[in-house]
Amino acid sequence: MLKKFTSLFPLWAVLLSAVAYLYPEYFAPHNNLIVPFLSLIMLGMGVTLSVDSFLEVLKRPHVVLLGTLMQYTLMPLAAWAVSIALNLPADLMACLLYTSPSPR
Numbered sequence: 001m002l003k004k005f006t007s008l009f010p011l012w013a014v015l016l017s018a019v020a021y022l023y024p025e026y027f028a029p030h031n032n033l034i035v036p037f038l039s040l041i042m043l044g045m046g047v048t049l050s051v052d053s054f055l056e057v058l059k060r061p062h063v064v065l066l067g068t069l070m071q072y073t074l075m076p077l078a079a080w081a082v083s084i085a086l087n088l089p090a091d092l093m094a095c096l097l098y099t100s101p102s103p104r
Contacts, residue, residue: 075100 020027057064079100083093 071103072101 076097079096080093083096088096
């Protein structure tokens with residue numbers, strides 16, 4: 001039962017996002033919970049890492065360096081190009097540029 005529920009996570013995320021968009025008055029009072037819940041999610045992701053995951057980084061540091069370089073150069077450049085192509089206002093362009101290096 002739990003496996004079926006978790007396998008449908010993308011569906012739940014889209015449905016809940018739509019409900020929050022349509023009825024923001026139910027979710028706005030809880031905006032102070034974003035940081036604690038995001039921290040809890042990140043902790044949950046971190047505790048799933050194994051020692052082998054960290055050893056793999058030490059074995060192939062060039063791959064990590066390349067990924068980091070692309071994340072902080074290619075993604076902001078792509079965000080800038082999209083914001084220019086869509087003729088976004090300055091505040092949305094800044095928001096897109098600031099968030100573009102963030103993974104996921």
